[in-house]
Amino acid sequence: MLNNKRKIRNKSVTFDAFATEYDFAATLQNQNDFFINNLSVSKGAALDIGCGSGILAFELAQYYDNVVAVDLSAKMLAIASQKRSASNIEYIQMDASQLELERKFDLIVSAATFHHLPNLPAALNAIKKMLNPHGKIVFLDNISEVETPATLGYILGAARDFMPDCSIYGFRSALRLLKFRLSPGWLKHLASDRYLSERKFRKIYSRCFPGCYFVKLGCFMGVIWEHL
Known part of the structure; x- marks a missing residue:
């Protein structure tokens, strides 16, 4: 199900121009194992923020009763709806920095999305409020000691x-x-990216999710936190 009636504001990053090729690359190189190995105990509802073409959302749908998957790119969501549709997945076009979901989830995941957000701490705090008691946060994002690599x-x-x-x-x-x-x-898209260093990454996420733990995977850092 594709719901594209949400109002999209501050559209600063879009994958529309290369959605098909990005889907091809992401399919080859997905890191879903990190998420699947860290699922929540309760398998009611899951939220995938920055779902792209639905690769992770589609896999989560095998474990959860309902999956909500949001992304800013209409073309990415069109690919997701065409290639990875399921009766228990709802695809929604929405800005990850301005989530408007009046519901709660047992699992909230995101892969390589949050470095695009203009106010990461505010977004993380808003996301935290959408997690059910005993729910789980599992995020993966890029890190770099150089904010924007050459x-x-x-x-x-x-x-x-x-x-x-x-x-x-x-x-x-x-x-x-x-x-x-x-x-x-x-390459133009990469030139617009702004990455956190490992130190800043740990500082921001630890402040929002006390007691979280980190997993370093090459140029990515994973964050896992349970709402006890």
Whole structure:
């Protein structure tokens, strides 16, 4: 189910221009295991913030009675609705920094989304209020000691990873992945990203979720917190 009647404000980041290729890349390289290995005890309702093309939401729907998945990009949600529809998933177009969901969840997840938010502490506090007692927060986001890495670094990284990707995904998929990583739209998007350092990341999330614990996964940091 796709609900796109919500008012979208401050639309500063959109994946519409490269939604199809992003879905291809995300399908190849998803990190769903981190989330599936940290599900909540109660399996009533789950919320996926920044769901993209619905890869994680679709998998969560195998465990939870209901899944609400929100994203800012209409084209991403169109792909999700077409490829990963299920009777217990509701896709909603909504700004993650201005969530308007008058309901609570047993699990709230998000992958590589929160570095886009202009006021992360405020957003986290709002999200925290939507968690049921004994519910669970599981977030994963990028970290970097350089707030916005140089574009050249991404280009060199894409070239470096091409041969290993050929071994993992096969030549055709690796070539398509390389083209996406070097596409002007994707590089322009990366140039607009603002990442937290590991120290700032831990500070902000620990302040909002006392007692949370962290899992470092390469250039990502995972956050897990239970509402006891």
